[in-house]
Amino acid sequence: MSNTIEVILLGILEGITEFLPISSTGHLLIAEHWLGKRPELFNIFIQSGAVLAVLFIYGNHVKSLFSDWRKKENFDYLSKITLSFGITAAFGVLASKTGFKLPEELAPIAWAVLIGAIAIFLVERYAKTHPGNELVTWRLAVFVGLAQVLAGIFPGTSRSAACILVAMLAGANRPIATEFSFLVGIPTMFAASAYSLLKIKGEIKSLDSSMLFDLGLGFTTSLIVAFLVVKWLLRYIQTHTFIPFAWYRIGLASLLFYYLLK
Numbered sequence: 001m002s003n004t005i006e007v008i009l010l011g012i013l014e015g016i017t018e019f020l021p022i023s024s025t026g027h028l029l030i031a032e033h034w035l036g037k038r039p040e041l042f043n044i045f046i047q048s049g050a051v052l053a054v055l056f057i058y059g060n061h062v063k064s065l066f067s068d069w070r071k072k073e074n075f076d077y078l079s080k081i082t083l084s085f086g087i088t089a090a091f092g093v094l095a096s097k098t099g100f101k102l103p104e105e106l107a108p109i110a111w112a113v114l115i116g117a118i119a120i121f122l123v124e125r126y127a128k129t130h131p132g133n134e135l136v137t138w139r140l141a142v143f144v145g146l147a148q149v150l151a152g153i154f155p156g157t158s159r160s161a162a163c164i165l166v167a168m169l170a171g172a173n174r175p176i177a178t179e180f181s182f183l184v185g186i187p188t189m190f191a192a193s194a195y196s197l198l199k200i201k202g203e204i205k206s207l208d209s210s211m212l213f214d215l216g217l218g219f220t221t222s223l224i225v226a227f228l229v230v231k232w233l234l235r236y237i238q239t240h241t242f243i244p245f246a247w248y249r250i251g252l253a254s255l256l257f258y259y260l261l262k
Contacts, residue, residue, distance in 0.1 A: 003214070004217070006035050007042075007214045007217050007218050007221070008217065008218075008221050009031075009035075010028070010031060010035070010038065010042075010046060010218060011046050011049070011217065011218040011219070011220070011221025011222040011225065012221055012222075012225050013027055013028065013031055014028065014046040014047060014049070014050055014218075014222045014225075014226070015046075015049070015050055015053070015221065015222040015223070015224065015225025015226040015227075015228075015229060016225055016226075016229050018047065018050035018051070018160070018222075018226055019050065019054065019160050019182060019185075019226065019229065019230050019233065020158075020160065020229065020233065020245065021116070021120065021158050021160050021161030021164060021165075021242055021245045022113075022158055022161070022245055022248060022249060022252070023109075023112070023113060023116070023155070023156050023157060023158035023161070024047070024050070024158075024159075025102070025155040025156070026109045026112065026113055026155050026156035026157075026158070028043060029106075029109055029155055030106065030109065030256070033106065039211075040196060040200055041197075041200055041207075041211075041215065042214060042215060042218060044193045044196050044197060045215045045218055045219045045222075046218040046219060046221075046222040047189060047193060047222070048189075048190070048193050048219065049218070049219040049220065049221070049222035049223035049226065050222045050223065050225075050226035051185065051186055051189045051190055051193075051226075052223055053222075053223045053224075053226035053227035053230060054182050054185065054186060054226065054230055055186055056227060057227065057230055057231065057234075058179075058182065058183060058186075061183075062183070062186075065077060065078055066078075077136060080136055080137075080138065080140070080141035080180075081141070081180075081183055081184050081187070083138070083141045083142065083145060084141045084142070084144045084145035084148070084184045084188075085145070085184060085187045085188055085191070086145070087142065087145025087146060087148075087149065088145050088148040088149055088152070088188050089188075089191060091149040091152075092149075092152065092192065092195075095152070095153070096195075100153075102152075102153075102155055103155065106256055106259065106260055107260055108154065108155070108156065109155050109156035109256065110156070110253050110256035110257050110260065111156070111253075112154045112155065112156030112157045113156045113249050113252050113253040113256065114249065114250065114253035115157075116156065116157055116158055116161055116162075116246075116249055117246040117247070117249035117250045117253065118246075119161070119165055120161065120165065120242050120243065120245060120246035120249070121243070121246050123165045123168055123169060123242075124241045124242060124243055124246075126168075126169065127168055127174070127241070130171075131173060132168055132171055132172050132173035132174070132176070132177070133171060133172065133173060133176075134172070134173060134176050135171060135172065135176075136172060136176065136180050137170060137171060139170050139171075140166075140167050140170035140171065140172055140180070143166040143167065143169070143170045144163045144166060144167055144170075144180065144181060144184055145184075146166070147159075147162035147163045147165070147166040148162070148163060148184070148185075148188055150162055151163075159181075159185060159188075159189075160178075160181055160182070160185065161242075161245075163177075163180075163181035163184065163185070164177045164178050164181045164242070165177075167180055167181060174237050174241070174242075175234075175237055175238060178233070178234070178237055182230070
């Protein structure tokens with residue numbers, strides 16, 4: 001398989017999985033076991049492409065929040081996003097200080113994928129009798145911040161899944177839980193990318209034309225695919241549950257355990 005095709009496939013994979021509740025990090029780590037490990041800089045660029053897609057989709061909403069931030073409801077919403085982001089950032093700095101590194105073995109990823117599926121089933125069952133509302137509470141903001149920490153520690157958990165599920169448990173309906181999760185993800189993942197870039201700034205200085213091409217192609221592919229996927233997901237959740245994603249996770253976990261036990 002040519003390098004260009006691999007770059008496109010990884011961009012597509014990131015674009016599909018970043019905001020669906022199926023774990024982008026888990027899928028990329030799995031892909032690396034078959035396609036080989038890519039430089040950290042490449043992963044940062046394709047993730048940034050996916051995040052930028054969400055910023056495009058919510059551009060008017062974000063612009064409204066900041067341009068009219070003095071409005072009580074906007075200031076309140078921004079404050080809750082800041083709280084969620086602050087909780088995640090604080091734990092992220094602590095993890096960095098202690099030298100924490102993400103596990104790259106398939107076994108913990110497989111378990112996280114499976115446990116995430118069970119969590120979706122349980123939360124959707126809860127949502128049947130507790131349909132939720134359009135309120136974003138302070139408790140919800142705290143839960144989402146902690147959920148991002150959990151997803152950061154355990155690859156395969158899925159940041160979007162963890163955030164959406166805890167937001168639903170905190171009382172939000174599915175569309176509001178998804179929107180808040182995605183909006184919190186914008187500063188969270190851009191900050192994480194910026195921090196990672198600072199750690200590997202030496203690699204940036206030594207980029208050649210071939211690597212620049214890979215970064216640009218991966219970034220663009222991820223951005224386009226993520227834009228289309230998130231647009232679809234926002235329509236889908238208006239009338240559907242996340243149960244199909246739970247079944248997908250069970251299938252993926254089964255394949256991973258089969259591979260590990262061979």
